[in-house]
Amino acid sequence: MMLIFLNRVGGTLKCASRLADRLANAVDIHAIVSANADRQLLPKKIDLARVRTGHSSFANIICTVNPVNYMRIFSFIRNYAPDVIHFPVEHTWNILLQSRLEQYPVVQTIHDPVRHYGEEHMFYDFVRHMELMRADRFIVMSRKFQEAFVNFGVGPEYVDVIPHGSFEFSNNVWPGETFPITPLKKNILFAGGINHYKGINILLKAFALVLKKCPEATLTIAGKGNISEYRQLLADIRNVTVINRYVTEKELAQLHAACDFVVAPYIDASQSGVVSLALANGRTVIATRVGGLAEQVDDGETGLLVEPGNVEQLASAMLLLLGNTEKNSKMALEAKSQYSSRFSWESIAEKTLRTYTLACEEHKRRLKVNSSPSFFRNICRAIYNYRKEKRALKNSF
Numbered sequence: 001m002m003l004i005f006l007n008r009v010g011g012t013l014k015c016a017s018r019l020a021d022r023l024a025n026a027v028d029i030h031a032i033v034s035a036n037a038d039r040q041l042l043p044k045k046i047d048l049a050r051v052r053t054g055h056s057s058f059a060n061i062i063c064t065v066n067p068v069n070y071m072r073i074f075s076f077i078r079n080y081a082p083d084v085i086h087f088p089v090e091h092t093w094n095i096l097l098q099s100r101l102e103q104y105p106v107v108q109t110i111h112d113p114v115r116h117y118g119e120e121h122m123f124y125d126f127v128r129h130m131e132l133m134r135a136d137r138f139i140v141m142s143r144k145f146q147e148a149f150v151n152f153g154v155g156p157e158y159v160d161v162i163p164h165g166s167f168e169f170s171n172n173v174w175p176g177e178t179f180p181i182t183p184l185k186k187n188i189l190f191a192g193g194i195n196h197y198k199g200i201n202i203l204l205k206a207f208a209l210v211l212k213k214c215p216e217a218t219l220t221i222a223g224k225g226n227i228s229e230y231r232q233l234l235a236d237i238r239n240v241t242v243i244n245r246y247v248t249e250k251e252l253a254q255l256h257a258a259c260d261f262v263v264a265p266y267i268d269a270s271q272s273g274v275v276s277l278a279l280a281n282g283r284t285v286i287a288t289r290v291g292g293l294a295e296q297v298d299d300g301e302t303g304l305l306v307e308p309g310n311v312e313q314l315a316s317a318m319l320l321l322l323g324n325t326e327k328n329s330k331m332a333l334e335a336k337s338q339y340s341s342r343f344s345w346e347s348i349a350e351k352t353l354r355t356y357t358l359a360c361e362e363h364k365r366r367l368k369v370n371s372s373p374s375f376f377r378n379i380c381r382a383i384y385n386y387r388k389e390k391r392a393l394k395n396s397f
Contacts (some may be wrong), residue, residue: 001029001081001084001086001342001356002029002030002080002084003008003031003032003086003088004031005032005290006032006033006034006051006089006091006093007089007091008036008332009037009038009246011090012111013041013089014028015089015111015165016089017041019352020046021043021045022041022346024046026353029046029048030082032051032077033049033050033051034050034051034053035051035053036052036055036324040172040249050170052069053093055257064093066071070093073215075243077104083105083214084104084107084356084360085101085357086106086107089111090109090111093394094284096109099136101134101161103353103362105363106134106359107137107139108135108137108140108255109134109138109139110138112142112270115312136359136362136363136366137159137160137356138158138160139160139161139166141164141270141271142164142293142296144291145270146159146161151166160350160355162352162355163261163269163295163342164275164343165276165345166277166279167277167280167360168281168342169252169281173252173253177204179257179282181329181332182261183259184325185218185260186216186217187217187259188263189219189220189256189259189262189283190262190263190264191220191222191223191225192243194227194274196267198229198265198266199308201233201235202267202310202314203263203265203266204230204233204234204237207318208236210319213319215239215244217239217318217322220255220258220259221242222251224246224260227242227244252277259283260322260328261286261303261332262275262283262316263286263314263318264293265287265314266291267309268308269292270291270295274295275287275293276296277298279297279334279335281344282332282333282335282336284321284328284332284335285303286314286318286321287303287305288306288308289308295341296325298338301331301338301352302334303331303335
């Protein structure tokens with residue numbers, strides 16, 4: 001088996017790495033990764049073939065047009081001769097690679113089947129459609145979006161739902177035997193990339209209401225992204241700490257250790273590694289009832305669900321946890337227990353291996369009937385489905 005994931009940082013890299021390490025317990029597996037990736041996030045149990053993708057956007061463009069990189073990847077593939085090739089992360093290079101891999105069964109994981117609000121991009125949306133044209137099997141992380149592939153020209157019978165895995169902090173980033181229990185210091189945490197769909201403006205307005213009834217409450221916003229549109233709100237609200245940069249795993253562990261609960265006030269979502277991280281480490285989560293978040297958070301058991309964009313409801317949920325430490329602690333303990341068992345990487349690896357088997361069967365069927373379309377035909381189909389998606393997809397959910 002072979003995994004190819006060329007992203008450098010972020011939750012998708014952690015997902016792919018955790019999966020690779022768990023698969024290594026059951027099968028012979030290899031991975032091709034970016035030589036510029038955060039080494040702390042890469043798999044620890046398998047040998048890695050590395051290809052330079054660049055440390056910056058400009059360097060990435062140079063690496064993308066360099067044919068030597070693709071020759072190296074194809075050379076690795078020929079040497080390993082995998083039974084299945086899995087792309088656990090979407091990447092621009094995937095479509096160029098997949099066009100030359102007709103002889104291999106291909107699995108593609110799609111983390112966000114529907115583009116987030118404010119992140120629509122014509123080029124990357126087209127790249128996605130090209131990826132969908134080649135793969136024999138697909139993986140999504142929530143049942144909510146299994147049917148979305150109809151708009152891509154892919155039947156739901158080719159889509160497997162495998163949930164987002166848990167991200168417990170290891171001893172490498174958290175010194176000690178166990179992660180600390182909820183400290184109950186009235187500290188609220190928002191962690192993750194600063195994006196339009198994350199609902200930070202809603203969070204800040206809700207926190208302003210919280211301060212009126214709980215003036216000692218504090219809010220930490222930690223993540224890389226454009227914070228400029230929230231500067232006026234931030235200037236008007238006290239007790240808010242902003243860490244506006246990439247946050248390391250060690251820093252992230254410290255932030256979670258110091259918070260009472262985590263908020264994910266997203267306007268839209270597929271699923272969330274932020275939510276997974278919090279629950280797996282014993283932190284209650286307040287999330288919005290969008291996308292697959294309701295499949296991660298059990299309302300009233302491991303966290304609270306509120307309606308997206310509802311400032312008053314979000315504020316009430318935060319005040320409930322701030323004022324009821326017993327309830328918060330109970331849900332935090334349940335979150336850790338439940339998430340680690342239901343969303344273990346062992347279970348995810350087992351389900352992924354079943355997807356590989358189905359991909360091999362589908363690939364054999366394609367070869368038997370000679371139904372693997374040409375690269376040019378894939379381009380035409382991708383253009384058609386892209387236009388179809390723009391007309392229909394946003395009205396589906």
